[in-house]
Amino acid sequence: MNTGSPARTAALLISLLAAVMAGLALLIAAPAVLAEPEASVPGLEWLVLVPLFALAEVVVIHLPTQRNAHGHTMREIPAVLGLTFLAPQQYVTAYVVGAVLALVLAARMRGVKLAFNAAMFALEAALGALVYHAILQGGDPLSMTGWLAVLLAVLVTDLMSAGAVTAAISLTEGVFDGEVLHEALRSGSVAAFINTCVALLFATLVLVQPSALPLLGVVIVLLVMGYRVYISLARGHARTHLLYRFVDRTASAGTPEEIIGIVVREAADLMHAERAYLVELVGDQQVRCTAYADGSLRTESLELPEPRTWWWSAFEKGVVRYEAPRGHGQREDPAPAVEPAVLSAPRDGLAAPLRTAEPTRYVLVVCDRSFEKETFGTEDVQVFEALAAHAGVAVERARSVNDLEELAEELKGARDTALAASEAKSMFLANMSHEIRTPLTTVLAAGELLEETPLDEMQAKLLNRMRRSGGLLLSLVENLLDFSRIEAGHAQLQQVEFDLHAMVKDIVDAGLPRARQRGNTLDWVIDPLVPRTVIGDRTRVVQVLSNLVDNALKFTANGRVHVEVGAAVVAGSRAVQFEVSDTGIGIDEKDQASIFEAFRQVDGSATRHYAGTGLGLAICKQLTDLMGGNMTVAGQLGVGSTFTFQLPLAVPAKPSAVVATTPPSVGRASMEA
Structure with a gap:
């Protein structure tokens, strides 16, 4: 250019x-x-x-x-x-x-x-x-x-x-x-x-x-003195206005390059200088200089000469004022220098460092006063120092914003990569679950047919083990399918009327055989204020409550499992609260925050002693959130645990007749082994 x-x-x-x-x-x-x-x-x-x-x-x-x-x-x-x-x-x-x-x-x-x-x-x-x-x-x-x-x-x-x-x-x-x-x-x-x-x-x-x-x-002397006072005040007002304008323009700028361009232009305008530079130190012998002269802006990299130029001491001393020696025969405009102008000695100049969070890397330089006497005075030094301070804040802010934007772009890329990996994982789990479930169903069906044939004691024992392991594997596959659907956002909710009391009784009745097998007491109670007929996804509610009851029975031996249903309020709306408590092994307080994470179990000993994949509670938590509720856990290690979840189940305006297998009781029913 x-x-x-x-x-x-x-x-x-x-x-x-x-x-x-x-x-x-x-x-x-x-x-x-x-x-x-x-x-x-x-x-x-x-x-x-x-x-x-x-x-x-x-x-x-x-x-x-x-x-x-x-x-x-x-x-x-x-x-x-x-x-x-x-x-x-x-x-x-x-x-x-x-x-x-x-x-x-x-x-x-x-x-x-x-x-x-x-x-x-x-x-x-x-x-x-x-x-x-x-x-x-x-x-x-x-x-x-x-x-x-x-x-x-x-x-x-x-x-x-x-x-x-x-x-x-x-x-x-x-x-x-x-x-x-x-x-x-x-x-x-x-x-x-x-x-x-x-x-x-x-x-x-x-x-x-x-x-x-x-x-x-x-009279003439007084007139001259009056002019000096008035003009000094007017100049201070004008400079204050220019400083405000400089702060406003730098505040509205975005990139560091834009800030630097504003700094050098405004410095030349405010100080009435023919040239302005912002010099950035990038190495021991290397600087990057943004220059404003003759109405144009340019940036170039320069090698520092020896000895250093007049503005170099500003890096250490602060504001530096320079004035070239003048004689009667000296030309107003010096002959063009061979090296870049910023490395040449001007008629007069000011240099000030830009204070930033890091060690000083920038020096602001103005050269050659225009449209007035040719030297910078003490008042000019003070104004220029304030300008450099504002410029340092502006450049530091722009660099911080730029770093944050770059970090945001990196995080966005990492997020997109993680989402893609999660989607691929969910697709893999769904596909593999479908592929495994088909032959597994065939194996279990064959086992049921084989059970109807004459078997000796060893064959019956092996068949029973096969069916039990197959059932566990089928449960795992179903959990994987549910987990992948929820993570992919494909889980659908239904809104139907159902008998809440009958549902709870059915779940408790289904768990009685297992409770007797482990020597537990399984009881339940429903608050009379809880409506019988509600609107929601019955299948998902059954899935969550059944999983919590099964977990309580699995981790409790010769103890008690209690199911309680009561009224609650969620986000200012009426809701139903389900609580499943037990007297089993309990959960340590340090593990309660992570118990709902996928594939997470309490500790190594529990993993060895109790079968499971760590997906059940994660699915329960996700389904509860999906239905607009929340789930928490409390308890102590060795004492027992209590799982509580609340669901905003609506009440129909005119409840329709719901047929229950057994009329539920709102009182207390105790089922003992």
Whole structure:
């Protein structure tokens, strides 16, 4: 990318603008020169006013006015005196010569800038003289007409200055900047009016009472001091506004690259610098530099030279201020350096580190003051340090957000991989369960047929073992199928009316033989407040309650298993609570949090002593959650355990007749071995 092209284009456009202004000034002044050539010869008044014009421009240069310097000048004082005491031809030359001398000697201005300002001064003076003499028409300069002529001439001059400076800034930056024009119309016009009144007083004293002129010097000094105070306050307000804008823009930016671009652009704008850099240290001899100059932004990697550049000490010392030695013969713009500009010595510059959570890696650099005196002051150092602090926070935030986004992408990829693996596992379990269940059913059916044939004692024993093992295997296959369906989200719920009391009694009756076999007492009770007819998935409720009862019987010997059904509230709605408690081996508190995990059993000894796969409780918990309920466990090791689950089973508006195999009792029934 050719970064010099925008600068050359802007310089060419400004040169053309200067030529146009010089041509217009010549056209306006030429008739008077041709009409009275002898009036163009400088006289004593001319020699006195040239230093006054130079002094007024020096005041402009050294007022901290930044880009709106023309808005608060003392140029109106020599202008009024020149219009009053000089011929138009002499006035134009005195105006231009005095102001240009100040720019050359006090500001060391050269090149395109000097040509532009000289042309602007010539056009200002020519227009002012034209307006003044067109209104005065040879009348008394101290009359009301003379005062009106002076005020209008000064107003035209200030508007011309504001328009020219606005055009130059807009051409340089590639965008219209109305700040200069607005300042001239607002406070600059007021300052021009005050200066004009002082100048009229000065001219009156010269003509009427010259001995009183020293007293007027006190007024001028006070006026200059007032301008300095006002402009300092205005500059502080403007910088505060720019800092707020910088914070707002960095807060709305996203990526670190976008933040860095905003930082260097806003730093150049806030500090009124021609160039700005954000230098990132990536190695002992390597830096990555993002540069903003001539309205363009670029990033490049650079090798650090030896010895280090002027801004290198900012990594350790904090804010560093640099000012190149200047002599009377030094050019304003140094010759282009061979190395990148950030590694060259500027006219003046500031550098400050960006404080981040890690050791300092960034340094913010601004170089070459523009549109005002060329050095950075103490107040500039303080503002720049605050800017660097805000920039450090912004860059650190952007890096943290970027790291979080990258982590989120990694986690998203890991989640997708885990979901794919889980889906593949569920599909594998479902397929394998189907494949195993078909031949297993055939084997069990063959065993039932074989049982009807004559068998000796050994054959009957082997057949009984085969049927028992086959039943366990079939239960495992059914559990695997249920587990895979639930995990894949394929489990379907039915909403039908059923007799809750009859269901509980059927489950208890089915467990009585096993309870007697292990020497247990199995009893149950239903709260009278529990409705008989409810709406829900009867099959899934039976599956959950039966599994809990079977588990309680399996882990209890010569003890008691108790089933209790009562009313409850879940999420503000009526629900039914099922509780299965036993006096078996119990569950340690440290294992209760993981008891509902798939393929999880209490401990190694339980796994060896009690048969099972660890899927039953996991399926019960998943089915309970699927039906909108919840399940918990409590108990102590060696004392027993209690499983509780609650289900929001609705009650029909008009319960239909439900046929139960045995009329259930709402009282207590005890079934003993």
